[in-house]
Amino acid sequence: MIPWTKKYEPKKSTDILGQELALYKIKEALKLKRTILIYGPTGTGKTSAVQVIGKELGLELFEISASDARNKENIENTIGNSLAQQSLFAKGKVILIDDIDALSGTKDRGGLPTILALIEKTKHAIAITCIDPWDDKYSKLRKQCLLIEFQALKKENMFNYLKNIADAESIQYQEKDLLDIIKLSKGDMRAAITDIQTYSITKTINTEEKSERDREESMQYCLRKILKSKKWEETINVFDKVDEDLNECLLWLDENLPKEYNAEDLKKAYAYLSKADVYNGRIRRWQHWRFLIYINMLITSGVATAKKETNINATEYTRTMRILKLWQANMKYAKKKSIANKIAEHTHTSTKRAIRDSLPYLKNILLQPETIKELQLDEEEISWLQK
Amino acid sequence: MQDSTIWTEKYRPQTFAEIKGQKKIIERIKAFVEQKNMPHLLLAGPAGVGKSTISLVIAKELFKDTWKQNLLELNASDDRGIDVVRHTIKEFAKTKSMGNVPFKIIFLDECDSLTKEAQQALRRTMENYVMTTRFILSCNYSSKIIDPIQSRCTVFRFKPLTEEDIADYVKAIIQRENLEMDETTVKALVEMSSGDVRKVTNILQSCASIEKKITKDLIYSLVSAAEPKEINEIINLAINRQFIKARSLLLDTMLKHGLSGIDILKQIQKETMELSTISDEKRIELIDKCGEIEFRMVEGADEFIQLEALLASYAK
Numbered sequence: 001m002i003p004w005t006k007k008y009e010p011k012k013s014t015d016i017l018g019q020e021l022a023l024y025k026i027k028e029a030l031k032l033k034r035t036i037l038i039y040g041p042t043g044t045g046k047t048s049a050v051q052v053i054g055k056e057l058g059l060e061l062f063e064i065s066a067s068d069a070r071n072k073e074n075i076e077n078t079i080g081n082s083l084a085q086q087s088l089f090a091k092g093k094v095i096l097i098d099d100i101d102a103l104s105g106t107k108d109r110g111g112l113p114t115i116l117a118l119i120e121k122t123k124h125a126i127a128i129t130c131i132d133p134w135d136d137k138y139s140k141l142r143k144q145c146l147l148i149e150f151q152a153l154k155k156e157n158m159f160n161y162l163k164n165i166a167d168a169e170s171i172q173y174q175e176k177d178l179l180d181i182i183k184l185s186k187g188d189m190r191a192a193i194t195d196i197q198t199y200s201i202t203k204t205i206n207t208e209e210k211s212e213r214d215r216e217e218s219m220q221y222c223l224r225k226i227l228k229s230k231k232w233e234e235t236i237n238v239f240d241k242v243d244e245d246l247n248e249c250l251l252w253l254d255e256n257l258p259k260e261y262n263a264e265d266l267k268k269a270y271a272y273l274s275k276a277d278v279y280n281g282r283i284r285r286w287q288h289w290r291f292l293i294y295i296n297m298l299i300t301s302g303v304a305t306a307k308k309e310t311n312i313n314a315t316e317y318t319r320t321m322r323i324l325k326l327w328q329a330n331m332k333y334a335k336k337k338s339i340a341n342k343i344a345e346h347t348h349t350s351t352k353r354a355i356r357d358s359l360p361y362l363k364n365i366l367l368q369p370e371t372i373k374e375l376q377l378d379e380e381e382i383s384w385l386q387k
Numbered sequence: 388m389q390d391s392t393i394w395t396e397k398y399r400p401q402t403f404a405e406i407k408g409q410k411k412i413i414e415r416i417k418a419f420v421e422q423k424n425m426p427h428l429l430l431a432g433p434a435g436v437g438k439s440t441i442s443l444v445i446a447k448e449l450f451k452d453t454w455k456q457n458l459l460e461l462n463a464s465d466d467r468g469i470d471v472v473r474h475t476i477k478e479f480a481k482t483k484s485m486g487n488v489p490f491k492i493i494f495l496d497e498c499d500s501l502t503k504e505a506q507q508a509l510r511r512t513m514e515n516y517v518m519t520t521r522f523i524l525s526c527n528y529s530s531k532i533i534d535p536i537q538s539r540c541t542v543f544r545f546k547p548l549t550e551e552d553i554a555d556y557v558k559a560i561i562q563r564e565n566l567e568m569d570e571t572t573v574k575a576l577v578e579m580s581s582g583d584v585r586k587v588t589n590i591l592q593s594c595a596s597i598e599k600k601i602t603k604d605l606i607y608s609l610v611s612a613a614e615p616k617e618i619n620e621i622i623n624l625a626i627n628r629q630f631i632k633a634r635s636l637l638l639d640t641m642l643k644h645g646l647s648g649i650d651i652l653k654q655i656q657k658e659t660m661e662l663s664t665i666s667d668e669k670r671i672e673l674i675d676k677c678g679e680i681e682f683r684m685v686e687g688a689d690e691f692i693q694l695e696a697l698l699a700s701y702a703k
Contacts, residue, residue: 254692258630258699266630267699274683274696281687285503322638322691329642336645341465347395348439349585350464350497355645357434357586360613361593362393371392 004197005190008165013052016045017157017189025148026127027053030094035119035126037141039133040150043188046129049150050096059094059125075114093124100130100141112137119144152187155179161189162196171200218242219252223317226253226304227260235304239296246295250277253299255320265307272302335384339366342375394592395585398560400440401447407552407584409437412543416441420448423488427513427522429498429537431529432545435583438525442494445523449492453485459493464500473512480516494523499531506533513539528685547582550574556584560591567600575603579610615644618654625701626664633698638691648690652681655697665703676700 010016013023022038026049029036038046054061064075097115119126119141133142159182166173177199185192222238229235239249253273261269276298279291330337340354343366347358365371367385377385391397400406403413419425425445430438446458459479466475476493484491501509510533513522522540526532529542554577561568568576580587593609594601617640624633641651656677659670680697684690 250689250692254695258634262630263628263702267702270696270699274680274688274693277689277692278683278686280689281683285687325638325642333642333645340645343393344462344465346391347393347585348399348443348460348496350462352464352645352647353434353585356650357583358393358395358589361589361609365392365592365596368392374392 003194004165004169005193008161008193010045010048010052013049013056016049016052017161018154019045019049019150022148022150023049023053025146026050027057029146029148030054030057030059030125030127033092033123033125035145036128036148037133037138037145038127038129038148038150039131041152041187042131043185043190043192044150044153045189046150047096047098050094050127050129054094054096054127057092057094059092061094061096063096063098075111075118095122095124095126097126097128100128100138101132112141116140116144153189154187155182158182158185158187158189158192162192165193165196166200169200171196173199219244219249220317222249223252223256226300227256227315228310229304230307230310232301232305235301236297238300246280246292250280250299251320251322252317253303255322256315256317257303259315259317260311261307262309265309268306269303272298272306276302335381339375339377339381339384342377342381346375394560395588398556398563398588400437400444403444403448406437406440406444407556408548409441409545412545413441416445416543420445423449425449425490425521427540428524429529429532429540429542430523430525430545431527431532431542433527433547433582435580435585435587436545436548437584438545439494439496442492442523442525446492446494449488450484450486457484457486457488457491459491460496461493462496463505464497473508476512476516476520480512480520483519490519490521492521492523494525496525498524498526499528503533506536510535510539531685548584550577553577553580553582553584553587557587557591560588564595565599566591566595572601572603572606576606579606615640615646615654618651618658621698622655622658622662622701623664625698626703628702630699630702634695637694637698641691648684648694649681651694652677652684652697655694656681673701 013027016023022040026036026038030050030053038049040046051061095118100112100115115128128141128145130138133147159178162178162181166178178196181192181195181199185195219242222242225238226235242249244252250273257269257273258266276295279295279298283289283291283295336355336359337351340359341351343349343358343362344351344354347354349358363385366375366377367382371377372382403417406413416428430441432438443458446454450457459475461475479491479493495509498506498509513536524532524536524540529537529544554573557568557573557576560566561573576587576590579590590606590610591601593613594605597609598605617636621633621636621640624630624636637651640646641648656674659673659677662670665673676697680693683693
């Protein structure tokens with residue numbers, strides 16, 4: 001069975017969605033035989049872009065991908081030779097070094113310096129892809145390359161693409177399922193296409209979605225243990241079984257703790273929980289990962305043993321709404337922020353301070369015609385102020 | 388140039404002579420400007436004491452007419468993401484300065500909000516462009532700036548302005564704007580500002596837009612209208628064991644007014660001082676707790692979880 005990621009891979013540059021600017025840059029750079037470093041999340045079309053644009057420009061493609069060993073010798077053998085040769089029919093060449101993140105320290109030894117030397121030497125265009133170019137070890141590379149960013153794909157772009165695939169394969173689907181697949185993919189088209197292929201076979205909701213649900217169930221279990229039990233040994237290891245990162249566990253616990261504890265118990269439990277958060281910061285600050293041990297104990301048995309009373313009623317634990325509310329507030333107060341931003345630029349301060357120290361006092365002053373002109377407030381901002 | 392309609396700009400000092408307070412710092416900085424030679428500077432001190440103003444004056448006095456072309460102003464808390472900072476800085480530093488000063492100036496405000504990693508990157512940028520560019524960094528707490536940056540800068544510590552300094556400044560505005568305000572009202576306004584000139588000026592302009600004769604009552608009513616009133620309610624909910632309601636109101640308040648954890652904490656601490664429903668013993672316990680929570684937030688802990696922990700200890 002042919003993987004759909006292959007079957008539906010982009011055939012021409014217009015098949016790559018939502019990266020118009022990046023595509024334009026790549027095209028121009030390849031024409032000029034520049035070296036480019038294309039970066040961005042997985043499955044957004046970085047590699048495909050080089051392949052199809054190369055084809056469209058009639059360039060011969062040499063590819064070194066993560067599957068090849070990429071030590072010094074190997075790179076020189078494959079690429080070095082081909083560079084010396086005139087291309088067949090004197091076409092131009094483009095060298096694609098895929099996924100440079102995947103250069104391993106030991107096996108690909110000398111890989112990066114060889115690539116750097118190659119860039120210096122070559123007369124051909126080179127395209128390098130990677131996920132995160134900001135690591136220190138790439139500082140030299142960054143200097144020698146034109147950086148081009150790929151962005152995580154937008155939902156509507158993905159939706160149309162997946163819909164086309166679904167129609168072409170005549171899959172019966174619920175729109176909601178497609179949206180779930182997209183949500184889970186986090187902007188990774190390859191992941192989404194893989195998922196929809198699975199979906200087409202099982203004809204059910206895809207497996208990832210299910211595992212998300214599993215995760216939620218096991219989180220319910222953990223919280224029940226911690227918030228209902230008082231026993232050290234029953235609670236100490238509960239988070240070992242969940243596949244969630246620590247911050248997620250903290251947020252879940254934070255959201256649901258007050259539903260089960262009150263007064264003194266709540267105070268004590270929050271003392272532990274907030275202390276765990278402090279350790280969390282200290283890990284980041286000092287890079288001392290052993291603090292994890294204390295965090296884990298504080299948020300499991302610490303919180304569990306903090307209570308004198310156990311709430312005997314069954315409680316449904318919910319995901320925190322804090323993040324969502326933050327997001328909603330950002331949307332709702334976007335105008336306020338853009339006004340504050342204008343004040344900030346004008347009065348040499350930060351947006352945050354303008355919101356706090358200027359905006360509350362200056363509302364009616366901002367509506368004076370001279371000030372509107374001075375700050376160049378637009379219609380929407382003015383109507384926000386008039387409210 | 389036409390005067391700004393916003394008074395913090397209209398009355399911002401344009402020369403060293405006009406700056407209130409900070410005399411010793413100005414002496415030394417003036418010497419740099421006269422010699423047209425300057426190290427990187429790190430200006431540390433509370434909000435509204437003149438850090439940005441001094442930076443702007445340095446640029447104006449150094450570059451005269453071309454100061455705008457030779458100064459790049461960035462705010463680290465807005466232009467977050469060191470990549471943005473790095474890119475903009477690079478573009479700016481690449482070209483040579485105009486006029487007869489051999490360097491340009493980059494003023495990076497509120498550096499406290501840069502992560503350690505971002506500061507490392509900044510440090511390298513500072514080194515790379517040292518021939519063409521001087522940095523003026525400003526921050527509230529110099530302890531939040533990594534040592535390698537501090538050691539590359541001349542550090543100036545700004546003290547809060549004295550009440551007299553601020554009163555002088557207020558009186559100058561009163562005169563220019565033909566306002567009426569008696570001595571005790573000026574004093575009340577100054578006290579309310581906790582040494583922050585920006586805030587004083589904003590309150591003053593806000594009052595003046597309503598009446599030329601400014602009274603204490605007017606000031607109080609405007610300030611209390613601008614300050615969130617929900618804090619008292621949050622505390623009372625917490626005391627009465629309505630924790631879930633308290634925290635939900637807390638979150639809404641923070642989001643609605645765009646307040647940071649520290650902003651909220653300051654208010655909670657103020658209110659706690661005046662609470663009549665708790666014993667003094669409990670009061671000091673809670674104030675102590677406020678201090679601890681503030682320390683944690685300064686260290687970078689999750690503001691919301693920390694505030695929740697604080698609220699939980701208010702329950703009676």
